[in-house]
Amino acid sequence: MNAVDYQVLKSAVSWLQQGKRVAMVTVVRNWGSAPRPLGSLFAITDDGDFTGSVSGGCIEDDLMQRFAAAFPERIELVRYGISAEQMQRFGLPCGGTLELVIEPLSDAAALTPLLDAVAGRKLVQRRLDMRSGKASIEASDADFALHFDEQELLQVFGPRWRLLIIGCGQVSEYLAQMAPALDFSVYLNDPREEQRRNWQVDDVVWLDGMPDDAVLAFKPDRRTVIVTLSHDPKIDDMALMEALKTDAFYVGAIGSMASTEARKERLLTLDLSPQQVSDLHAPIGLSILSRSPAEIAVSVLAELVMLRNRGRVTVSPSSCAVNTDDLRMVERP
Known part of the structure; x- marks a missing residue:
């Protein structure tokens, strides 16, 4: 994984250990000239600390304003760049569209094995159940960015x-x-x-x-x-x-x-x-x-x-039509 995303995970663990509320944002789908690759991470705390990137900056600004008003309590799926007005507002390249998974984090110990594995130059994958919010970390042989569908987010992390x-x-x-x-x-x-x-x-x-x-x-x-x-x-x-x-x-x-x-x-x-x-x-x-x-x-x-x-093979995701009590699709205005 790249140094920026590794720093996001390290910061998230540190903030959780300090007792802060943390949300992690992951790029799970993109179309057109998207500014950041699949799997890019961004993390933010309830008091405004942040690290990482999912765009050139405008989407991060919108997320920070949104979280300042109401910090996320459950997993959400958010889409940016639907219309020409959105692309202009958020600075996305022409035709670019992003889908982001917003995941509230609660336990530093759940991410620590991931950091330890990457530091030890091991290839691992994190499996997130999109409805329950439960995540597990296991060894991996496949070196792809991520797989995402309505049921789970599967992301592979490897050494630098x-x-x-x-x-x-x-x-x-x-x-x-x-x-x-x-x-x-x-x-x-x-x-x-x-x-x-x-x-x-x-x-x-x-x-x-x-x-x-x-x-x-x-x-x-x-x-x-x-x-x-x-x-x-x-x-x-x-x-x-x-x-x-x-x-x-x-x-x-x-x-x-x-x-x-x-x-x-x-x-x-x-x-x-x-x-x-x-x-x-x-x-x-x-x-x-x-x-x-x-x-x-x-x-x-x-x-x-x-x-x-x-060489970064990504499993092509299926089309998403998610709208359940535990997982919300939000199209940002």
Whole structure:
């Protein structure tokens, strides 16, 4: 999960422990050019503290005004962006429509296992019964955003994305600077002391040892990206021969088409199968005619974001027509 939504859950737990009333708002459906993806979270207390986002800001303002007048006592389903007037009022892009689940929270202990699981890099799902308001947390094998229907809201939460860069250099520095803005925590390995001594970027986690040992110790998972940028085959190949055996979401290597073909031939001699070698993303990045180190970093991040967003499979929700005593559909004027 991204850092913003994780902070929403942390804040909600903290506020509940302080004895505040808390409501959590989740984006469960969107149509058109919606400003926030499915599963985005926003939390607010009865005294006006808030965190997170479900839009560009106007919907949050409306929710805060609404909760100040009457704090929610039960689960509600709210829709924004029905009419042209609403889209203009709430700043939604043309054609954009959002449906939000508003859920009053009452027990910090019910959310704590969720935070603990995410911190432990485990994939879990939270199942919310829409009528009773009861929620449960269980292990998950499916990495989708959420499933929502008239009966339940099922949302999958996973660890933050990690980016392991092998090799220092200008491209690595630009990548390390830009990646956190796209919700990657950045790690770095380079066994060359002179390269490490001249590194210019703060807020990265250094991994010691040779690249193959660093990759093994890192324990890559489905939310791990590994890129080799040293331009030194002795360094890059050591990392790749271990990275391509893992469950890493993406393993990529910098280099030309010619150097990529030579690299793949070398990797086939290093106890890697043809299928594992074919999983290598190389040359790395989207083709944007990049030349400078900053442009190469942009192309790498563009490819990562494209593949990450493409891989977020969401179960298509059925149409909603909810109107019960315990669950209300509200269309905001």
